[in-house]
Amino acid sequence: MKMILTLLLCITSTFAQIDPKATLEAKSLYKRLNKISLSINSKQKILIGHQNAFTEGRGWRQGNQDVGGELKSDMNDAVGVHPSVLGIDFSEIGDWNKDLIKYQIKKLHEMGGVFTLSWHINALIDDGKGDNSSKDKSTKIVKRILKGGDHHQVLLSQLDKLASFLNEIKDIPVIFRPWHEHNYSWFWWGKRHCTKEEYIELWKTTVNYLMKKGVHNILYAYSPNQIRNDYLERYPGDNYVDILGVDHYYYNKIVDIALIGVSPLKKYKNGIIWLCEEAVRRNKIPAVTEFGQESSHYKNFWTDYFGWPLMKEGMEQILGTGQAPKKGPAYIMLWRNDINDPKHYYGPIPGHKNNSNFEELLSKEVFIGL
Numbered sequence: 001m002k003m004i005l006t007l008l009l010c011i012t013s014t015f016a017q018i019d020p021k022a023t024l025e026a027k028s029l030y031k032r033l034n035k036i037s038l039s040i041n042s043k044q045k046i047l048i049g050h051q052n053a054f055t056e057g058r059g060w061r062q063g064n065q066d067v068g069g070e071l072k073s074d075m076n077d078a079v080g081v082h083p084s085v086l087g088i089d090f091s092e093i094g095d096w097n098k099d100l101i102k103y104q105i106k107k108l109h110e111m112g113g114v115f116t117l118s119w120h121i122n123a124l125i126d127d128g129k130g131d132n133s134s135k136d137k138s139t140k141i142v143k144r145i146l147k148g149g150d151h152h153q154v155l156l157s158q159l160d161k162l163a164s165f166l167n168e169i170k171d172i173p174v175i176f177r178p179w180h181e182h183n184y185s186w187f188w189w190g191k192r193h194c195t196k197e198e199y200i201e202l203w204k205t206t207v208n209y210l211m212k213k214g215v216h217n218i219l220y221a222y223s224p225n226q227i228r229n230d231y232l233e234r235y236p237g238d239n240y241v242d243i244l245g246v247d248h249y250y251y252n253k254i255v256d257i258a259l260i261g262v263s264p265l266k267k268y269k270n271g272i273i274w275l276c277e278e279a280v281r282r283n284k285i286p287a288v289t290e291f292g293q294e295s296s297h298y299k300n301f302w303t304d305y306f307g308w309p310l311m312k313e314g315m316e317q318i319l320g321t322g323q324a325p326k327k328g329p330a331y332i333m334l335w336r337n338d339i340n341d342p343k344h345y346y347g348p349i350p351g352h353k354n355n356s357n358f359e360e361l362l363s364k365e366v367f368i369g370l
Contacts, residue, residue: 016283017242018207021216029114029173030219030242033285033330040276040312040328047114048369049085049333050075050347051290054104055097058349061339064099071107071370074337078348079358081369085114085331090162091121091134102169109172111370116175116221116289116333119162123188124154134187142194146201159206163213176218177289178206181225181247182234196234203236221245223289226260227271232278244279245289246271249335250298250305269309269318276315276325288332292346302358306332311366332367 017030039045055062057074076082086108105115123136124145130138145155185192223245224231256264279286308314315324338344348358
C-alpha cells in the first residue's frame with residue numbers, strides 16, 4: 001500500500017499542471033521547472049531571466065530586419081552570459097518585430113532557454129476620458145468585459161488575437177502571466193477597479209477561452225505585487241494556476257522602508273520563504289516573475305538583494321539550518337533595459353559599477369544563464 005501511495009504521489013507531483021491537454025513541450029517545461037525548484041534540496045540551480053533581453057537594450061533595438069542573426073543582450077555584453085528566460089509583453093508585438101520575436105523564441109528554446117509572455121493590455125473601453133493605456137482607470141472595465149457585460153465581445157476578440165499568436169508557436173512552451181500585480185490598483189484590472197469575484201472570473205475566462213481555442217502550450221503564472229496578506233485574496237484556484245509568482249522591486253532607502261517595511265530585505269526574504277512553502281503546499285512551482293531596482297545601484301545588489309534571498313542559505317539564515325522549504329524559486333526575471341531612458345535599466349549593462357558583483361553571484365554556480 002505504501003508503494004502505491006508513493007507512486008500516486010510521484011505521478012501527481014509530476015503531472016500537476018492544470019491543462020489536461022497540455023502539449024508534450026509544455027509538460028516537459030513543467031517537469032523541468034519543477035525539478036529546478038526541487039534542486040534546493042541538492043545542488044540548487046535558478047534560471048536568470050530578463051524582459052526584452054534580446055529585442056531591446058540601452059541605446060539599441062532590433063526588429064524583423066535582424067531575423068537570422070545571433071542573440072544580442074546587454075547582459076552578455078556586460079558579464080558574458082545571456083539570460084536563460086526571455087520575457088516579452090504581448091502588447092509590444094507588432095508587424096515590425098513579430099518575425100524577429102518568433103525567431104528568437106525558437107532559437108532560445110533550441111538553446112535550452114524559457115519564454116514567458118506578459119500582457120499590459122490597453123483599456124478595452126474608450127469612454128473618451130482616459131488615455132486608453134493599461135493604466136486607464138476612467139471607467140470600470142472588468143465588469144463590462146465579462147460575460148453579460150456590454151463589451152464582452154471586445155475581450156474575446158483580444159483573446160482571439162492572443163490565441164492566434166500562441167498557436168503560431170504551439171511547439172514552443174510558454175509561461176503566460178496575465179492580469180498581474182492586481183493586488184495594487186495602477187492597472188485597470190487592479191484591486192480598486194473590480195471586485196474579487198470579477199477578477200477571478202476574468203482569470204478563469206482567459207484560461208478557459210484559450211483552451212477552447214486549442215492553446216495547450218501554456219503554463220499559467222499568478223503574480224501579485226509583493227508578498228502581502230492579500231496575496232491569495234483573488235487567487236483563482238489551484239485548477240487555474242501552474243506557477244505561484246511574485247513581482248518585487250526596490251527603489252531607494254526611503255521609499256523601500258515606506259513601502260516594504262523597516263527591514264525591506266528581511267521582509268522580502270520572509271516573503272520568498274512564504275511563497276515557496278505555499279507552493280509546496282499547493283504543489284505549484286514558485287518563481288520571482290518580475291524583479292529589480294532601476295539602475296541597480298544598491299551596494300552588492302546582485303549578491304545581497306537579487307541572489308541571497310532565493311538561495312537555500314539565505315532562507316536558512318531566517319529559518320535555521322536544514323529548515324529551508326522543500327522547493328525554491330525556479331527562476332527570477334529582471335525587468336527591461338530601456339532604449340531611450342538612460343536611467344531605466346534593470347539588468348547588467350556594460351561599464352556598470354556592480355558588474356563585478358554580478359560576476360561574483362555567477363561564480364556561486366546557483367544562478368544559470370545561457
